Amino acid sequence: MSNNYFNTLPLREQLEQLGKCRFMSIEEFSDGVEALKGKKMVVIGCGAQGLAQGMNLRDSGCDVSYALREAAIAEKRQSWKNATENGFVVGTYEELIPTADVVLNLTPDKQHTPVVNAVMPLMKEGACLSYSHGFNIVEEGMKIREDLTVIMVAPKCPGSEVRNEYVRGFGVPTLIAVHEDNDPKGEGLALAKAYAAGTGGHKAGVLMSSFIAEVKSDLMGEQTILCGMLQTGSLLCFDKMVEEGIDPGYASKLIQYGWETVTEALKYGGVTNMLDRLSNPAKIKAFDLSEELKQIMRPLYNKHQDDIIDGTFSRTMMEDWANDDKNLLGWRAETAETAFEKTPAGDVEISEQEYFDNGILMVAMVKAGVELAFETMTAAGIIADSAYYESLHETPLIANTIARKKLYEMNATISDTAEYGCYLYNHACLPLLADFMKDIKTDVIGKGLELDDTGVDNARLIEVNAALRAHPVEAIGSVLRGHMADMKKIV
Amino acid sequence: MNIRLDNLTVNFDDRFQLDEINWQLDDSQHWVITGANGAGKSALAAILAGAGESVAGSITGLPAKVGLVSFEAQAELIERERKKDDADIMDVIAEGTPVHEILHEGSRNPALIQQLVSMFKLEPLLERAFRKLSTGESRKVMLIRALASEPELLVLDEPFDGLDAHTLEMLQQYLHGLVETVPMVLVLNRFDEFPDFITHIAYVDQARLQHQIDCNDQQAYNDLYQLLHLKTTDLQVPAADPDTAIPKLDPTQPLVQLNKINITYDGQRIIDSLDWTIQPNQHWQLSGPNGSGKTGLLSLITGDHPQCYVNDIFVFGFQRGNGESIWQIKQFIGYVSTALQWEYKVGTGLRNVIISGFYDSIGLYTKATDRQKKIADEWLALLGMTDRADTPFNKLSYGDQRLLLIARAMVKHPPLLILDEPCLGLDDMNRQLVLALIEKICAGSETSVLYVNHHAEDKINGIDNYLTLEKRESNNH
Structure with missing residues (x-):
């Protein structure tokens, strides 16, 4: 069994690594792709992310080719087609890896161990191995040959967007890191910066982080607020509405598209703006519900973070991997059978505002989940910038997958680690919220408050508004959104 | 049928x-709607297909089955199709709906579809994903869909x-054949394209x-022509x-040199x-039927086509595939095409759209200088859009967007100006304006113009080199 790398470090270093995260200024990228000039880059994996990054790097003047397994080439699989139709040189590991100065591992997490084991012996002395996720290094404890430089470059968007934004002359926010145990020549940062510039990421903002901070925050975000909370919330809200006699088609639509609509407000103006979209009485109601939710769920968030930090989570998950994903696949099938999943969205018109007005509980759940995830992460030593990106920033991206294809597809399409985490969360959270849900009525999910008089107590409203705005996720959020807006819309 | 629009x-x-x-339309009439860009022609036509929200007055007598073809549709x-593309969440490359499925969506008459497919020579494309079609090819699909729906x-x-x-001639003949059975409303910008079966003209302003x-x-007809003429x-x-300033190029070297270029899709060779x-x-006109590879060829030059890395291409002093970036190539090129217009979906203001031409970007991500703003304002004045400098680009009509993108392509006075069917969607008046602009630029000494057009009458003075592509039969290697 593998050795958890994080657990081998002394506490002092664990804390230092968890706390790494800095928003880089665009001036730090003035050398562009210079550090990669004359170097041969070989990409492993030609899915959407692999193809998009390769095309961007090539268009920035880098020398890019694709190494695929012999079978993929012989059978002309999709990955082979993707690469050859776009005019790339394609070869086997044996042909290309020994010539590579930089090897870009863009395969799914689960394949990292076999892929890296196959690739490492073929790599030339002093070359660089790049990851887009640190799980293999941090959780599986993969040891990389001492002469090799190990870096991470992780665009925080799906592959299609990585390509589209580049073509427009822009890029997507990107996280970079250097694995300090593997930086023999001290060139890791220069290579990571050049790689980020080659994909256009420097124009949209780059976060300098560490392998450990990336993994521990990414895992926490994806299994709690991002996937876990939305999944659990969807099931609870749907069943409640149907139980209360609301038309199932309406309920299904309110949830499927509601997450996307309310988190769009979150994306633009944080939790504050999301709640500001509600009427005053509804805002106070949502605030109270979310306080209650936070109190109930806090131990669960703590447990998730603790299990992630000490490696319990990854160990359990890898045991399931070794057991042919029995737990995971079983649960995936169960999700497909839930009433929400099986009820198609009704042919009813729901206006943008109505998603807020009739989805007060959903707003409360998003607020509770975002704040709890953020609070738990920062309490564990993860810096606020990281915690913001892995909670609030990514919630709308996941909400968008639910709007497209509901939960089953969300789970089938997110990473294996995210899905396994979501499975754990959902199992624990459904019973945890059972009592809370008993008191829930259609005024907060399905119908709205339907008040004749929307008056509120001044003092209470001031209190709620102040509490919303004072939360630390709002402070860091307005700074980071400010950076992004500066870059994206100078116009 | 008797459609009546009252106030x-x-x-x-x-x-x-x-x-x-x-407005009143009946069975015996065939209308053309015409007018300047942005006047509301497409909107008026779309009302007949049920678009928009009626806020006053009434509309009666709309038939149930209306066949609509438009850029908007x-x-x-x-x-x-793009939304259906799961590439970003599935991490696989999705192909999208094939043409034959798109065609059968609105019609219960497979025989008619088959007849139309054969008339439009679309058989080789039936299995291809709709998204992968060229502009002209997807237009044909839209036409077949509308005609095959047997509209009233x-x-x-x-x-x-x-x-x-x-295709143009074939379609005009086909429409002639429908004159007795199907009333038609056509939105047309060009007087010379009005079919002779048209009975009435609606002028929108x-x-x-x-x-x-x-x-x-006749008198009223002539007056209208004058009105539109600039x-x-x-x-x-x-x-x-x-x-x-764009870096100086070596005047003894060609701008573009393509050697034995090939373009292949799904094993089919489009350019051989x-x-x-x-x-x-040198100024060039490039022509050829839909699907003959015009756009593909141009995108090899602009660097937008991935196969530019497997061809022998020399552009602006760079032999492609030797460590140059596409931005080094694009700085020498001004470019406008229908595909660009579809990509250019931004809410930024008109002034910024023009300035983005200095940076070859879609949207503007760099702070503009005062001088650039001033130049952009001069272009806006030329296009008669001064009062709309801060209007969001995506709120403009199709034709006005096109005009803006032409200005964006010209703004930096590029060594090579590529205009891929620039006059699509422009009314007579603006077409004259654009053609006059192109002639001016041809007459100067700093820019080579590469002009793609189907319309023989849009001849440009100063263009004296011609390249015509032939459509290759499928599976011809």
Whole structure:
């Protein structure tokens, strides 16, 4: 069994690594792709992310080719087609890896161990191995040959967007890191910066982080607020509405598209703006519900973070991997059978505002989940910038997958680690919220408050508004959104 | 059929409003809707297909089955296909709906579909994903969809734009064959394209139906022609920006040299072993039927086509694939095409759209200088859009967007100006303006023009080099 790398470090270093995260200024990228000039880059994996990054790097003047397994080439699989139709040189590991100065591992997490084991012996002395996720290094404890430089470059968007934004002359926010145990020549940062510039990421903002901070925050975000909370919330809200006699088609639509609509407000103006979209009485109601939710769920968030930090989570998950994903696949099938999943969205018109007005509980759940995830992460030593990106920033991206294809597809399409985490969360959270849900009525999910008089107590409203705005996720959020807006819309 | 619009005011997503329309159409009539870009022609046509929200007045007698072809409808379908693309969440490359499925969506008459497919010579494309079609090819799909739906009223918004000569003639003949059975409403910008079966003309201006003309009334017809016509004698092209000067090119080297170029899709060779050299100060016209590879060929030059890395291409001093970036290539090129217009979906203001031409970006991500703003304002004045400098680009009509993108392509006075069917969607007046601009630029010494066009009558003075691509039969290696 593998050795958890994080657990081998002394506490002092664990804390230092968890706390790494800095928003880089665009001036730090003035050398562009210079550090990669004359170097041969070989990409492993030609899915959407692999193809998009390769095309961007090539268009920035880098020398890019694709190494695929012999079978993929012989059978002309999709990955082979993707690469050859776009005019790339394609070869086997044996042909290309020994010539590579930089090897870009863009395969799914689960394949990292076999892929890296196959690739490492073929790599030339002093070359660089790049990851887009640190799980293999941090959780599986993969040891990389001492002469090799190990870096991470992780665009925080799906592959299609990585390509589209580049073509427009822009890029997507990107996280970079250097694995300090593997930086023999001290060139890791220069290579990571050049790689980020080659994909256009420097124009949209780059976060300098560490392998450990990336993994521990990414895992926490994806299994709690991002996937876990939305999944659990969807099931609870749907069943409640149907139980209360609301038309199932309406309920299904309110949830499927509601997450996307309310988190769009979150994306633009944080939790504050999301709640500001509600009427005053509804805002106070949502605030109270979310306080209650936070109190109930806090131990669960703590447990998730603790299990992630000490490696319990990854160990359990890898045991399931070794057991042919029995737990995971079983649960995936169960999700497909839930009433929400099986009820198609009704042919009813729901206006943008109505998603807020009739989805007060959903707003409360998003607020509770975002704040709890953020609070738990920062309490564990993860810096606020990281915690913001892995909670609030990514919630709308996941909400968008639910709007497209509901939960089953969300789970089938997110990473294996995210899905396994979501499975754990959902199992624990459904019973945890059972009592809370008993008191829930259609005024907060399905119908709205339907008040004749929307008056509120001044003092209470001031209190709620102040509490919303004072939360630390709002402070860091307005700074980071400010950076992004500066870059994206100078116009 | 007897459609009646009484004092009808229709709102389109709060973007646009047509006011107080009074109009009657019956079975025996065939209408053309015409007018300036942005006047509301497409909106008026779309009302007949049920678009927009009626806020005052009434509309009665709309038939149940209306066949609509328009850029908006085409863009909507493309957008629908794009949304279906799960590439970003599935991490696989999705192909999208094949053409034959798209064709069968609205029709219960497979025999008619088959007949139309054969007339439009679309058989080789039936299995291809709709999203992967060229502009002209997807237009044909839209036309077949509308015709095959056996409509009670046919509404065709600029149906002839983007079609090659052969298809154009075939379509016009086919429409003639429908004259007795299906009333038609055509939105047309060009007087010379009005079919002779047209009985009435609706002239739209400033969101109102201003004139209705019976085609038998010669005097009224001539007056309308004058109204649309613009004299473009005293035209000044705004200067380039000396601060964002393009690097000097070696005048003894060709701008573009393509050696034995191939383009292949799904094993089908679209361009086969083509040689082409563009020297400085040469002006070229590129033509060929839909699907002959014009756009592909151009994108090899601009660097937008991934197969530019497997061909022998020399552009602006760079042998491609030797460590140059596409931005080093693009700085020498001004470019406008329908594909660019579809990509250019931004809410930024018009001034910024023009300035983005200095940076070759879609949207603007760099702070503009005062001088660039001033140059952009000169272009806006030339286009008559000064009062709309800060209007969001995506709120403009199709034709106005096109005009803006032409200005964006020209703004930096590039060594190579590529205009891929620039006049698509432009009314007579603006077409004259654009053609006059292109002639001006041809007459100068700093820019080579590469012009793609189907319309033989849009001849440009100063262009004297011609390249014509032939459509290759499928599976011809």
